[in-house]
Amino acid sequence: MKDLRTVGRRTGALAAAIALVTAGAACGSSSPSSTSSSSPSSITVAVAYPAPPKALLDQFTKQTGITVNWVNIGWDDLQTKIAAAMSANTYFADAADVDWSKVGEYEKTGWFIPLNQYFNVSSLSSDMPQLGTFIVDGKLIGMPFDSSFIVTTANANDFKKAGITSMPTTLAGWSSALGKVGKANGMANPLDIQFATAEGLSTCWYQMTAAFGGSVLSSSYSPEFTSPSSPGYKAMTWMVNAYKSGLVPKANINVTDYDGFTTEMAKNRVAAVMCDYSGSVASIYNVPSSSSVVNQTEYVQTPGATGPGMNVANPDGIGIPRNAHNVAGAVKFIKWFTSTENQAIWAGLDGPKDVVSTFPLPARLSSFKLLEKAGNIGQASQLAAILAAHAKAPFPNGAPPWYVQFSAAVQTNIHEAAAGQETIAQAVSAIANTVNQLKASG
Amino acid sequence: MRTRLRRQLLPYILVSPLLVFIVALSFVPTVDTTVEAFFRVMPLDPPTAFTGVGNFRALFDNPAIVTSWVNTAVYVAIGVVASVVLGTAIAVALRRRFRFRGIMLALVILPWALPSVVEAVIWSWIYNPTFGVLNSALKSLHAIGGYHVWLGLDRWLTIALIEIVQVWQITPLSALIIMAALQSIPPDLYEAARVDGAGALSSFRRISLPLIRPAVAVAAVEALVLSLNIFDQVYILNGIAPLGSSVMLQTYVTTFEDLNFGGGYALSLLVTAATALASMAMLALLYRRTEAAVT
Numbered sequence: 001m002k003d004l005r006t007v008g009r010r011t012g013a014l015a016a017a018i019a020l021v022t023a024g025a026a027c028g029s030s031s032p033s034s035t036s037s038s039s040p041s042s043i044t045v046a047v048a049y050p051a052p053p054k055a056l057l058d059q060f061t062k063q064t065g066i067t068v069n070w071v072n073i074g075w076d077d078l079q080t081k082i083a084a085a086m087s088a089n090t091y092f093a094d095a096a097d098v099d100w101s102k103v104g105e106y107e108k109t110g111w112f113i114p115l116n117q118y119f120n121v122s123s124l125s126s127d128m129p130q131l132g133t134f135i136v137d138g139k140l141i142g143m144p145f146d147s148s149f150i151v152t153t154a155n156a157n158d159f160k161k162a163g164i165t166s167m168p169t170t171l172a173g174w175s176s177a178l179g180k181v182g183k184a185n186g187m188a189n190p191l192d193i194q195f196a197t198a199e200g201l202s203t204c205w206y207q208m209t210a211a212f213g214g215s216v217l218s219s220s221y222s223p224e225f226t227s228p229s230s231p232g233y234k235a236m237t238w239m240v241n242a243y244k245s246g247l248v249p250k251a252n253i254n255v256t257d258y259d260g261f262t263t264e265m266a267k268n269r270v271a272a273v274m275c276d277y278s279g280s281v282a283s284i285y286n287v288p289s290s291s292s293v294v295n296q297t298e299y300v301q302t303p304g305a306t307g308p309g310m311n312v313a314n315p316d317g318i319g320i321p322r323n324a325h326n327v328a329g330a331v332k333f334i335k336w337f338t339s340t341e342n343q344a345i346w347a348g349l350d351g352p353k354d355v356v357s358t359f360p361l362p363a364r365l366s367s368f369k370l371l372e373k374a375g376n377i378g379q380a381s382q383l384a385a386i387l388a389a390h391a392k393a394p395f396p397n398g399a400p401p402w403y404v405q406f407s408a409a410v411q412t413n414i415h416e417a418a419a420g421q422e423t424i425a426q427a428v429s430a431i432a433n434t435v436n437q438l439k440a441s442g
Numbered sequence: 443m444r445t446r447l448r449r450q451l452l453p454y455i456l457v458s459p460l461l462v463f464i465v466a467l468s469f470v471p472t473v474d475t476t477v478e479a480f481f482r483v484m485p486l487d488p489p490t491a492f493t494g495v496g497n498f499r500a501l502f503d504n505p506a507i508v509t510s511w512v513n514t515a516v517y518v519a520i521g522v523v524a525s526v527v528l529g530t531a532i533a534v535a536l537r538r539r540f541r542f543r544g545i546m547l548a549l550v551i552l553p554w555a556l557p558s559v560v561e562a563v564i565w566s567w568i569y570n571p572t573f574g575v576l577n578s579a580l581k582s583l584h585a586i587g588g589y590h591v592w593l594g595l596d597r598w599l600t601i602a603l604i605e606i607v608q609v610w611q612i613t614p615l616s617a618l619i620i621m622a623a624l625q626s627i628p629p630d631l632y633e634a635a636r637v638d639g640a641g642a643l644s645s646f647r648r649i650s651l652p653l654i655r656p657a658v659a660v661a662a663v664e665a666l667v668l669s670l671n672i673f674d675q676v677y678i679l680n681g682i683a684p685l686g687s688s689v690m691l692q693t694y695v696t697t698f699e700d701l702n703f704g705g706g707y708a709l710s711l712l713v714t715a716a717t718a719l720a721s722m723a724m725l726a727l728l729y730r731r732t733e734a735a736v737t
Contacts, residue, residue, distance in 0.1 A: 080698045087485030087703075105486045196594075197683040251571040254594035254680065269572075404486065405700050412506065415683050419595050441487070 042067040043329040046093035048075040066329045086111040091323045094330040098142025098319040101399045107136035108401040112319040114139040118331045130315040142317030144363040149313040149391045150207040152302045158271035167300045174303045181271045189249040190271040202410040204275035206394040208235035211309030219397040223432040243418045266291040279360025313391045343367035402438040409434035475707045483703035497708035506684040510692040520605040521669030529616025554614035562678035565607045600686035607675045616661035623657030659728035
């Protein structure tokens with residue numbers, strides 16, 4: 001009896017300890033927002049970008065009394081952190097990255113505050129050609145803070161050595177020209193296209209589909225690439241053939257980071273890059289410390305099926321998460337960060353000291369004009385011309401709300417097709433099945 | 443009375459800090475994961491809803507995940523066999539005292555001490571198709587005509603090369619475990635065997651191997667758990683491509699790339715169950731309590 005009582009007491013003590021611990025754990029998880037917050041006189045900005053120079057941020061603080069805590073996180077990690085914080089309903093930042101591909105998801109989940117009450121969409125549209133990418137059902141989910149778009153870059157010297165002085169404007173012409181360029185420059189594989197399973201491969205397919213004159217999804221998000229005569233099917237075939245025929249380095253199947261990918265061009269091991277990022281010439285290829293092709297590369301018209309093709313826009317935006325502590329401060333910061341003059345300054349208007357590293361292009365046409373006036377900094381006029389006439393959104397009705405899963409299917413299957421693990425028809429069918437399932441599940 | 447009560451409570455008080463950690467960091471998440479595995483949890487597509495075995499069914503309908511299970515089985519087979527065989531060989535070689543033994547031991551242990559991410563990055567340069575040491579060494583030896591792309595094109599080659607990196611990391615641990623067992627064998631046994639005319643190989647087969655069997659079992663289970671949960675090496679060397687993907691990588695992809703938390707919970711639950719079952723099977727197969735009769 002005594003033993004039983006002892007056991008009972010011990011069990012009771014153990015149960016009490018477990019209950020205490022579990023309650024403690026539960027209490028601990030119920031107040032996550034108690035850490036890492038901003039005071040009313042400060043804001044936290046979380047983006048996949050280096051900060052502007054401190055002196056300029058100090059100017060913002062002087063003007064507004066708001067201190068900026070800048071958090072630069074790698075793009076992929078940042079997307080995961082945003083999703084984790086927002087699904088846990090915790091504070092993350094006062095202003096955070098809104099990628100073009102996430103706009104549909106954020107509108108659906110309500111993770112970001114619509115900015116319409118703070119920014120005049122109709123007056124901004126004429127100056128910000130890519131503003132529409134951030135609007136879903138009339139809601140402005142983020143403000144574009146650059147106008148990045150996919151471009152084609154070429155090493156003019158390498159092409160000249162092969163006797164090619166005017167760039168071909170069709171894909172067939174490019175294939176033939178690249179063969180000559182490879183021979184003339186002793187390059188086994190003269191064309192760079194990313195084939196690793198990463199977002200860049202998905203984006204490249206959208207770009208190549210645009211170059212063939214179409215889109216991968218219709219405005220109702222149905223697959224438009226299943227027919228062999230469709231631009232999407234042709235684009236995938238062209239890409240995979242370019243890889244298999246040896247135009248593209250075999251190693252690209254596994255080059256997973258953008259730096260490694262662009263190094264090939266910077267070190268002159270390739271003569272052209274398909275699906276490059278606008279801004280690479282100034283921020284990578286013309287940097288003497290890491291490039292051997294300084295002042296040799298240039299943006300060229302993206303080749304299409306029968307003539308110059310379209311360029312897919314993939315701008316970065318900034319928005320305000322719904323759990324932001326300092327919304328007013330975040331609005332002031334976004335206005336300052338995306339202003340005409342500052343956008344031009346980030347791109348080099350006031351010289352290299354104020355440049356934001358890796359900043360591709362200003363989001364505003366008025367900023368381009370400032371750059372052109374100051375001496376066509378960073379080939380501003382060429383890029384402005386491509387932006388005005390050829391840049392288009394990859395999805396006619398904005399990115400679908402299930403973009404994450406769609407992009408995963410795209411990159412995985414194109415990679416598998418290039419690696420010879422499946423045929424083009426199988427890759428197309430697998431992606432189409434994913435789209436249909438995602439659509440069916442709402 | 444109060445002293446007695448205090449004495450009775452003391453063990454619980456002493457254990458409680460550990461209990462806090464185990465319950466908060468292991469028990470609660472495990473229960474939470476088990477429950478949530480039966481719910482559709484997709485932050486990008488709310489609401490959360492009970493789905494029964496729906497998540498599990500979806501996992502087996504996903505060809506990338508099915509492929510990753512097969513790949514993981516190959517990772518485990520290579521990892522366990524190679525690390526145990528090499529670990530035993532290293533243990534035997536380092537068992538006796540010789541000059542520079544300490545340095546040799548330190549060198550052998552080094553890969554185990556390095557973080558797996560660092561090792562994978564080092565090996566990514568070794569396998570690099572343009573500048574890699576592997577290509578240049580093989581070309582110098584005229585074993586290959588031109589530089590090869592080692593990873594990402596051939597499924598089995600990719601898996602084998604990635605697993606080599608892990609074997610390189612986990613073998614030192616196997617070697618240490620087995621060496622400790624080898625050193626605990628009384629020298630008299632070998633002496634007696636030598637008197638009876640047994641050679642080195644025969645002594646190893648008939649004395650060492652049976653007596654180190656429990657240590658081999660522990661090393662094998664260690665290798666099994668690590669290779670079944672292989673992630674860093676696969677992610678760094680081959681990205682998220684299904685070709686060489688492991689089941690842990692697919693858990694990451696499902697949870698954090700696809701943001702399908704319910705599917706991720708279900709898959710991690712399956713990985714946990716597979717790890718536990720395989721470990722128990724391995725122990726049952728290899729572990730045999732052996733006592734050296736020392737007289």
